[in-house]
Amino acid sequence: MGFLVTGVEPGSIAEEIGIQPGDTITAMGGEPLLDYIDYLFFSAKEELTLTVETAGGETFEAEIEKDAEEMLGISFAGDGFGKKRSCHNKCIFCFxxxxxxxxxxxxxxxxxxxxxxxxxxxxxxxxxxxxxxxxxxxxxxxxxxxxxxxxxxxxxxxxxxxxxxxxxxxxxxxxxxxxxxxxxxxxxxxxxxxxxxxxxxxxxxxxxxxxxxxxxxxxxxxxxxxxxxxxxxxxxxxxxxxxxxxxxxxxxxxxxxxxxxxxxxxxxxxxxxxxxxxxxxxxxxxxxxxxxGVGLLRYLTDKTRRALAAFEGVSRHREISIATGVDAAPYIAALAGECGKKLDVRVHVYPIRNEFFGETITVTGLLTGGDIISQLRGKALGEKLYVSSCMLRDRENVFLDDLTKEEVSRALGVPLGTIDNEGEDFVRALAGCGED
The missing domain is CATH 3.80.30.10 (pyruvate-formate lyase- activating enzyme)
Structure with missing residues (x-):
């Protein structure tokens, strides 16, 4: 398919052999590049041939010797995969x-x-x-x-x-x-x-x-x-x-x-x-x-307890809340109780029923902003409400029902924060570290 070069890292192999933005990498190892998999495969070799078509239409080949882990230093347009490949199965359990x-x-x-x-x-x-x-x-x-x-x-x-x-x-x-x-x-x-x-x-x-x-x-x-x-x-x-x-x-x-x-x-x-x-x-x-979903709760529980034991930061008395899935709620409540005692923080933990997908869905990662709003409106939320980052999709602040963090925050009248599945992050969030 050819890879259009958009950037060359200074001091890299690519700069050394004369590759410039606007050039196209057409082949590696004498084979046409089908996608990014091919690029990764050949880039890991210690010796390879690179075929380049310049922005001016000329073609040249470069013989490269390098360490196996050494990168070429090239940025490309797009993700290098082209059209994603879909599934043609009809699984009886397909979500x-x-x-x-x-x-x-x-x-x-x-x-x-x-x-x-x-x-x-x-x-x-x-x-x-x-x-x-x-x-x-x-x-x-x-x-x-x-x-x-x-x-x-x-x-x-x-x-x-x-x-x-x-x-x-x-x-x-x-x-x-x-x-x-x-x-x-x-x-x-x-x-x-x-x-x-x-x-x-x-x-x-x-x-x-x-x-x-x-x-x-x-x-x-x-x-x-x-x-x-x-x-x-x-x-x-x-x-x-x-x-x-x-x-x-x-x-x-x-x-x-x-x-x-x-x-x-x-x-x-x-x-x-x-x-x-x-x-x-x-x-x-x-x-x-x-x-x-294998070991997620054990990982969070043990990592949080270790982080809490090692915590030496400064916390302040405050009242906050956490929205979580029905399955995780007892574990989150136990951790919040342990953290609250040491950090002098009052924590309300609210299990959210999944009315959007159906109440048989009990995991945290499939909760929606709408369910959080409808079930927490009028509840004691304190100065901030926290949700797990796994509720948000597409690396954006967007829930599965397309409501944003900001929209949920406005509807409930409280700032909305996220917590990752790491013990230190959980403890620091409850302690208010880094927050005004």
């Missing part, structure tokens, strides 16, 4: 299919782009990757990838994805293994479909791919109140969650003894539904599946 109408268009886009899996950590099914692209994955050594396995049983997986191409996942995973590509796995669990014996088979099959298959996250499906015309599915209840965790904990013991890692990790939501305590911090090892 996008359960969104209410009238939301911004970007939320209805189903991403299943392997390039975004490599660069951003997005989960993909591999059913939307043709053979030519799969071969490019193998050649480019794009590692790690994030794979939505769901089930290794071909019949079950094809049913769950409503896609004949759902079959054959193990064959492709073995090819990734044989190419030396590592990958994280997830299984979105639907009761009576891919739990029980099917889940046992999935774990046994993935064990044959270890250590290239690095972990498996077990995540309950999310059911909104907008499933008109969709397959009727039951939410994961207490009994089902207990069964899933029993399987996970059995296999954790097996993997830990044999490989030194637990490999299988249950999402926090499963422990909450089962009425079981969130496991200890060390149980989550390196927290590599936290973006899937």
């Amino acid at each position: 996008v299919d359960q969104l209410p109408r009238g939301m911004r268009k970007t939320l209805y886009f189903k991403d299943d782009d392997w390039r975004m899996s490599f660069v951003m950590g997005n989960y993909i099914t591999l059913t939307n990757v043709n053979e030519a692209e799969f071969e490019r994955i193998l050649r480019r050594k794009t590692s790690p990838l994030y794979i939505s396995v769901h089930a290794t049983d071909d019949d079950v997986r094809a049913y769950m994805l409503s896609q004949p191409k759902g079959r054959g996942i193990m064959e492709r995973l073995r090819r990734l293994r044989d190419a030396g590509i590592h990958f994280e796995c997830q299984a979105v669990l639907v009761g009576g479909v891919n739990d029980g014996p099917v889940l046992e088979k999935t774990i046994r099959d993935l064990e044959t791919l270890y250590p290239y298959a690095e972990s498996l996250a077990l995540v309950p499906l999310g059911l909104t109140g907008h499933r008109e015309g969709l397959k009727q599915l039951a939410p994961i209840d207490k009994k089902c969650a207990e069964g899933i965790l029993d399987i996970a904990e059995k296999w954790q013991g097996h993997f830990l003894k044999k490989y030194g890692t637990r490999f299988v990790f249950g999402a926090d939501e499963l422990y909450i539904k089962a009425g079981r305590p969130i496991p200890a911090y060390e149980t989550y090892e390196d927290f590599k599946q936290m973006e899937d």
